[in-house]
Amino acid sequence: MSPANLQADPQANPRSMPPLQRVLASLRAYPGLALGALISSLLLTAAYAVTPQLFRWGIDQGIAQQNLRVIWQSAGAMLLAAVGRGLFNFGQSFWAEAASQGVAYDLRNRIFSKIQTLSFSYHDQAQTSQLLTRMTNDIEQIRSFLSTSLVQVISAVVTLVSIAVVLLLMNWRLALITLTVVPMAGWLLARFLQRNSAIFRRVQEELGNLNAVLQENLLGVRVVKAFVQEAHQTQRYAALNQELMQSNMQTIRAIRNTFPFIFLLSNLVTVVVVGYGGAAVIGGEFSVGELLAFNSYLLLILQPILLIGFAAPAIAQAAASAERLYEVIDATVEIRDRPGAVPFKACSGRITFENVSFRYPGATQEALKHISFETKPNELIAILGMTGSGKSTIVNLLPRFYDVTAGAVRIDGRDVRDFTLASLRSKIGIVFQETTLFLGSIQENIAYAKPNAKLEEVIQVAKTAQIHEFVISLPEGYATQVGEHGVGLSGGQKQRIAIARTLLTNASILILDDSTSAIDARTAVQIQDALDDLMRQKTCTSFVIAQRISTIKNADRILLIQQGQLVAQGTHQELMQSSPLYESILESQMKQPATAA
Ligand SMILES: Nc1ncnc2c1ncn2[C@@H]1O[C@H](COP(=O)(O)OP(=O)(O)O)[C@@H](O)[C@H]1O
Numbered sequence: 336m337s338p339a340n341l342q343a344d345p346q347a348n349p350r351s352m353p354p355l356q357r358v359l360a361s362l363r364a365y366p367g368l369a370l371g372a373l374i375s376s377l378l379l380t381a382a383y384a385v386t387p388q389l390f391r392w393g394i395d396q397g398i399a400q401q402n403l404r405v406i407w408q409s410a411g412a413m414l415l416a417a418v419g420r421g422l423f424n425f426g427q428s429f430w431a432e433a434a435s436q437g438v439a440y441d442l443r444n445r446i447f448s449k450i451q452t453l454s455f456s457y458h459d460q461a462q463t464s465q466l467l468t469r470m471t472n473d474i475e476q477i478r479s480f481l482s483t484s485l486v487q488v489i490s491a492v493v494t495l496v497s498i499a500v501v502l503l504l505m506n507w508r509l510a511l512i513t514l515t516v517v518p519m520a521g522w523l524l525a526r527f528l529q530r531n532s533a534i535f536r537r538v539q540e541e542l543g544n545l546n547a548v549l550q551e552n553l554l555g556v557r558v559v560k561a562f563v564q565e566a567h568q569t570q571r572y573a574a575l576n577q578e579l580m581q582s583n584m585q586t587i588r589a590i591r592n593t594f595p596f597i598f599l600l601s602n603l604v605t606v607v608v609v610g611y612g613g614a615a616v617i618g619g620e621f622s623v624g625e626l627l628a629f630n631s632y633l634l635l636i637l638q639p640i641l642l643i644g645f646a647a648p649a650i651a652q653a654a655a656s657a658e659r660l661y662e663v664i665d666a667t668v669e670i671r672d673r674p675g676a677v678p679f680k681a682c683s684g685r686i687t688f689e690n691v692s693f694r695y696p697g698a699t700q701e702a703l704k705h706i707s708f709e710t711k712p713n714e715l716i717a718i719l720g721m722t723g724s725g726k727s728t729i730v731n732l733l734p735r736f737y738d739v740t741a742g743a744v745r746i747d748g749r750d751v752r753d754f755t756l757a758s759l760r761s762k763i764g765i766v767f768q769e770t771t772l773f774l775g776s777i778q779e780n781i782a783y784a785k786p787n788a789k790l791e792e793v794i795q796v797a798k799t800a801q802i803h804e805f806v807i808s809l810p811e812g813y814a815t816q817v818g819e820h821g822v823g824l825s826g827g828q829k830q831r832i833a834i835a836r837t838l839l840t841n842a843s844i845l846i847l848d849d850s851t852s853a854i855d856a857r858t859a860v861q862i863q864d865a866l867d868d869l870m871r872q873k874t875c876t877s878f879v880i881a882q883r884i885s886t887i888k889n890a891d892r893i894l895l896i897q898q899g900q901l902v903a904q905g906t907h908q909e910l911m912q913s914s915p916l917y918e919s920i921l922e923s924q925m926k927q928p929a930t931a932a
């Protein structure tokens with residue numbers, strides 16, 4: 336990207352900001368709430384600061400002068416200040432909470448939609464548990480920073496400064512002596528944080544480790560049981576849990592070792608106030624009321640230091656969380672529409688691979704090497720090859736799940752990178768090797784890409800995918816819930832639902848990636864027979880990837896792939912005669928049905 340481009344990019348500015356500053360900038364979306372919280376917090380500080388003055392007034396002008404009216408008035412004003420404190424406290428926490436919820440809501444939506452646009456290559460490398468942590472834990476850290484720590488720090492700073500000023504105005508000599516408690520307490524606290532920040536960080540890390548083990552075991556509970564690893568896993572969890580508890584105890588000990596000293600400091604100051612201040616009162620330069628007010632201020636001034644101290648680790652954590660979050664938000668989307676991309680409308684069926692090579696990001700070897708072929712309209716193309724030979728990689732280049740490293744993939748002569756992604760992908764139906772069903776009914780799962788499809792349409796594609804009989808045998812038929820808590824389906828049943836789902840989309844290019852691998856050979860042949868005609872009629876070109884030759888015998892052309900290279904192509908008959916590799920695969924599979932049956 337050129338510098339000029341960078342400036343034109345509206346995202347370029349926030350990207351260069353420190354993460355926490357970006358979080359603060361996101362408050363701009365909620366100006367009313369943020370301002371409400373800020374004003375409430377200032378008023379709250381004022382209500383706190385005015386109380387000792389009312390106290391002083393009541394003592395000096397009321398009690399000392401034996402003036403009952405002033406006593407009542409000061410008591411009334413103190414009551415008002417107390418009510419004000421309650422109201423402003425409510426306003427501050429309510430508005431800060433509301434603004435923080437708004438920012439968290441925006442962040443969640445932004446990350447979610449970002450994750451939807453990120454390319455396959457990003458998801459290949461990202462850890463699902465990491466992304467989950469960012470969506471939940473990191474957003475919560477930021478939210479609590481906005482709703483709690485930020486407010487605490489702002490009001491602490493305002494309180495500290497305003498009270499210091501009031502004290503200096505009341506009696507600057509006494510103020511200078513007593514205010515030494517502020518840097519001393521600050522120093523104790525800073526030392527505490529510095530010494531113990533490693534422990535705080537360790538607690539967070541150990542919590543993460545504990546959750547990782549938990550997640551791994553929940554996801555892999557079947558494997559754990561199959562390998563009889565329950566006792567070992569329980570031990571592993573218990574050990575980590577023990578570590579976490581010990582670290583937690585360490586933090587508690589550290590707190591116990593520091594805070595009594597801070598409180599002792601504040602009590603020592605009281606000695607100074609009573610001693611020095613008492614002498615001043617006797618000397619007539621200070622009234623009793625002023626002395627009492629002075630002392631109350633000193634109690635108020637220690638609170639903000641403690642608040643800042645407690646908020647500091649939370650702020651550091653929020654900064655780390657924000658950095659991780661913006662990493663996802665800022666991740667480059669490698670595969671996106673080119674400027675001037677055109678929608679993909681109709682296809683006549685000529686798909687060209689032009690000297691295509693492809694290397695996965697980070698891989699040392701090329702997964703595809705110089706693949707060239709061209710399809711004719713309405714052809715049914717089969718791709719055959721051993722596991723890892725590159726079959727899936729070939730078809731993944733068509734909907735641009737990845738972009739070629741060299742060469743070009745064309746549809747009707749036009750490079751696939753010239754089409755808009757959405758139009759291209761909506762015209763290409765793909766059934767993946769590994770099927771994913773979503774939480775919902777079987778009908779909803781089949782109609783995933785066409786939610787308003789009628790039940791008749793759903794039944795029709797289910798029949799083609801040979802799953803209809805099974806579905807109606809279930810007590811609730813098409814309304815049966817699948818997914819985490821739904822009925823258990825076999826791998827083959829899931830594959831057939833996935834095939835039906837793709838058939839419903841009326842895609843003009845259809846790709847079945849090994850999608851009958853978990854289905855028995857006979858049903859697979861039945862599905863393929865039912866699909867063959869449909870695919871030839873309804874699509875401009877179709878690809879079927881298969882391991883079993885029996886399911887692709889009728890294909891118009893078979894591409895034989897070996898170690899990323901196209902080694903032979905032709906019909907079943909042609910390949911039997913021309914390709915020794917095809918012949919040997921066929922031979923090895925001819926023996927299988929006997930053992931399978
Ligand atoms: N997401 C990926 N990242 C890195 N390498 C990959 C990825 N997917 C596949 N590969 C590698 O590319 C090669 C071809 O894989 P693939 O196309 O899935 O083979 P097939 O579908 O024929 O079994 C293999 O060596 C595999 O290890």
Ligand SMILES: [Mg+2]
Nearest residue numbers: 726727768849
């Ligand atoms: Mg594959």
